[in-house]
Amino acid sequence: AETTRIAVTPGDGVGPEVVEEALRCLEVLRTKHNLALEWTRFPWPSHTWHQKHGESMPDDALDQLRHYDAILLGALGDPGPLDDPDRYLLSDSVSLAPLLEMRKGFDQWVCERPARLLPGARQYLADERAKDIDMLVIRENSEGEYVSQGGRLRKGTEDEVATQMEVFTRRATDRIIRYGFEQARARAAERVKEGRTRSFRSLDGNRDTQAFESQVCLVTKRNALRYWGDMYTEAFEEIRKEYADVAIHHELVDAACMKFVQNPWAFDVVVASNLQGDILTDLAAVLSGGMGVAPSCNLNPSDTGMPSMFEPTHGSAPDIAGQGLADPTAMLFTTARMLQWLGRKDPVMAAAGKELFSTVAADLKENAGKQRRTREIGEAICQQIAG
């Protein structure tokens, strides 16, 4: 088999520390399963690089990364010295830009954050049914609110007008909706394999007579943002005809956020626009236990050979950086997702991903609430895998 090559970008703050544990685990898995896997570390994008070169990554960064099979990213963002009163204004706009550049450059048009509340993960909701949360939020990751078009007229005056354009194409809409339905089917099949079932009702004519094994909920704000809201709805109505086995549902984004808190266990697959998906994926991350465990996957599922990018949802936590205190759990879950993704056509790789996932999940359950150092957690997982 061809060698799978990973570009590792540890980034800022606690990024390098948690990435180190991920690589240790990868090494153990590689040896154990004889995986054709190799990786290269890059010192950018990062704050350190920015300080030296005046930019977060080199001009040809995307070209350097293009031929890797995946990018594994630690964390980005360094707001500068603690006593700088303006640090909170700088933090995100400067140092996080490379994230968006990579998503666009590699057409990572799907952002996925699965939300399943694992035993041992923090449970924020009071209702016991939170244990049944098992949803996948699929965010359109290539256009929409994030096209960066617009400007500021009469900038800085009291007559200023700032505009921001949202641009949605039917093509990108179709592909993300279709991707959502495919995932719904795949999840249902996976559940059947695991001997689990779920039951959904559909909002269309079948809603009272038929039970479905999976569901796709389309989120928009079509009562206020009509143009793309209508286009999304029409595309959804068209595509769902190809998936008569999948229940459908519609929510407005404000109601969806409410219901994520009120009864998240009723959702299966959720499809949303770039900004609304950003919000919903973050909410989904909290529902599955928060920053400490949530992976974020920026995928290019098209057959273009361009790399997908995997990062934990958490930030760079500069206040505890370099002290060996950061919890690598989210990073390890992220690495497991990456292997599963890379293993789409390679069962051994996929199995290694599942193994890493189960090992981290078991460790989380066993050690819930314990204070452990970065190394300690990484070491425990490595030993488990090594057997």
Add this chain to the structure above:
Amino acid sequence: AETTRIAVTPGDGVGPEVVEEALRCLEVLRTKHNLALEWTRFPWPSHTWHQKHGESMPDDALDQLRHYDAILLGALGDPGPLDDPDRYLLSDSVSLAPLLEMRKGFDQWVCERPARLLPGARQYLADERAKDIDMLVIRENSEGEYVSQGGRLRKGTEDEVATQMEVFTRRATDRIIRYGFEQARARAAERVKEGRTRSFRSLDGNRDTQAFESQVCLVTKRNALRYWGDMYTEAFEEIRKEYADVAIHHELVDAACMKFVQNPWAFDVVVASNLQGDILTDLAAVLSGGMGVAPSCNLNPSDTGMPSMFEPTHGSAPDIAGQGLADPTAMLFTTARMLQWLGRKDPVMAAAGKELFSTVAADLKENAGKQRRTREIGEAICQQIAG
């Protein structure tokens, strides 16, 4: 004193039922305190009106309402017959339009939803500190993402491009931010009166040395929606100088939603754009116990004589309409907020609002979890007030 006139628009579904209880309570308060208060009912906007006249309200609706001091709205939205497979597609876009028309027509540029978890209200979060939730989300209600500009190019084809323009003016930005700071001050003063205190740290240079009694958190998505994100941030940085007594904070909308679930008790006043505020106010409503208790206030605080509009957050719940089952609690809290608003310069009116609020709050605490009919709850409140 001049008579205060209220336009009552019961609307659809359970709207008329819950409004009836609100009016009963108003009548008791009016008599008891000799309030110079009168009201007029309007059969529109509503689905019934739409069915008869092909539009949700008459052409001159806004002119008819313009000279009232407030609008008290029950609920809007009727998705049509239960067996119509397309009902879920119609529900919101058609029947909720009048809401937006009134907000625009009467320049109700603030939308407020206070979130305080009252005893007896449903608590969705597991953490006991949820009891300390006490925030006010202030939503810019006049422009931004809701300007309805844009269109659909090559509509219905696979090459379609849908655009949606967001337009923000510095003037509207300044006024909403200033309003936020004023509310923060007023809330701190109110707390002092009630013998409560809170302590906030500020993100600027003072953050480690000084404790503040109130805080304003500005929410944007300035790392992705830069044009207005920057303008909002600059306006905020400018205006906060006038409020050295108020702590400041910044959040990105995705992080804000997370933190609303993780530690909402850390927020005081939150200022956000129209769409992001829509989402955050809905989340705030859940945090304060959900649809059953949450009021929504669309305010025009300028001295223009145009009416503000008050509505419960809940929908029209057509499935239980007409059966006397709807809980009027949210509607009664909404009515209390209206009286307090109308009483800005009339202490007796304001006191009546507070009285209604406390009575409903006490009833909620006492009867938490009980199944009661609409009339029963309204009757209990009326009797309490009558004394």
